Amino acid sequence: MAARWLSSMTTGVAELDRQHQQLIDQLSRLSDAMTEGRGLTQLPQTLEFLANYVQTHFADEEAAMAKYRCPAAEDNHLAHQQFTSRLADLRAVVAAHGAMPEVLAQTFRELTDWLVDHIWGIDTKLKDAVA
Numbered sequence: 630m631a632a633r634w635l636s637s638m639t640t641g642v643a644e645l646d647r648q649h650q651q652l653i654d655q656l657s658r659l660s661d662a663m664t665e666g667r668g669l670t671q672l673p674q675t676l677e678f679l680a681n682y683v684q685t686h687f688a689d690e691e692a693a694m695a696k697y698r699c700p701a702a703e704d705n706h707l708a709h710q711q712f713t714s715r716l717a718d719l720r721a722v723v724a725a726h727g728a729m730p731e732v733l734a735q736t737f738r739e740l741t742d743w744l745v746d747h748i749w750g751i752d753t754k755l756k757d758a759v760a
């Protein structure tokens with residue numbers, strides 16, 4: 630089941646919220662592709678997009694947390710490092726073995742869970758710092 634961006638996910642910074650919507654939209658596209666039987670073709674493209682997009686997004690978000698002296702800044706940075714490393718591992722698996730059904734379902738679930746948990750657990754803490 631694909632995630633949706635909800636107003637309760639706001640960070641208080643419109644550009645960051647827009648970027649989060651882009652990330653969620655990519656996972657939603659992967660979900661649609663899986664429903665339509667194109668998931669294995671879509672997975673490498675999704676991973677590629679995410680690997681590129683999070684570089685800018687994480688940098689922008691960390692800069693905002695530094696600017697507003699958000700107390701979650703360090704936790705956010707560490708979580709971003711872990712996610713970047715995990716994405717690299719997933720891309721390496723797909724590059725070495727191709728997209729496989731068992732990898733597809735697990736990857737979709739893991740990325741969606743991480744993103745939603747991360748936004749709610751850490752990124753939304755920016756909102757109080759901005760206010």
Ligand SMILES: [Fe+2]
Nearest residue numbers: 690705751752
């Ligand atoms: Fe974050």
